[in-house]
Amino acid sequence: MASWIPYALLSALFAALTAIFAKIGIRGVDSDLATAIRTVVILLLAWAIALARGATAGLPDLSGRTWVFLVLSGLATGASWLCYFRALQLGPVSQVAPVDKLSVALALLLAVVFLGETISVRGAVGAGLILAGTVVMVGR
Known part of the structure; x- marks a missing residue:
């Protein structure tokens, strides 16, 4: 099993719990x-982990480009x-969560367009299934 898979599975579990x-x-x-x-809680947790692991030692080495893209990522996350x-407040989790997970298919598409990554037939089929699944779960 690839070393990233347990983390990805835990991410999915925590996202569901979220x-x-x-x-x-x-x-x-x-x-x-x-x-x-929620953001304050995440801020405190993330800095506590970074401090505990000594990760903050790398702060002076970050380039301007890195800062720009990390800030943009933070703005997109926010x-x-x-x-x-807001969507959760207005709608049921059973419909909001599948739409939110369209981010997976969108990330694949954006990775191809902006990062020059290639997508396999299997990846394209998977993205299509995510889209189809969302339509099925949200459709009335």
Whole structure:
């Protein structure tokens, strides 16, 4: 088994738990406030881990390009979370989560367009199945 697979599976599990915990937690709370609270928790956790592992020693070595793209990634993450929490507040997890997971198919497409990655037939079929699955799960 590739070394990244357990982490990817745990990521999927935690993402699923995020949807459930968020849906319960945002009842009667503004979705933007809920996102802000969640972000503070993540901020504290991420810095605690980075400090504990000594990862902050690499801060002075980061290039300007790295900073720009990490900031852009952070802005995209923030926008995603704000939209996700609002969607969860307005709709059922069983429909919001599949639409959110279209990010997998979109990431494949964007990786081809912007990173020059190649997508195998298997990858294209998988992305198509994600799209089809989303349509089936969300369709009325």
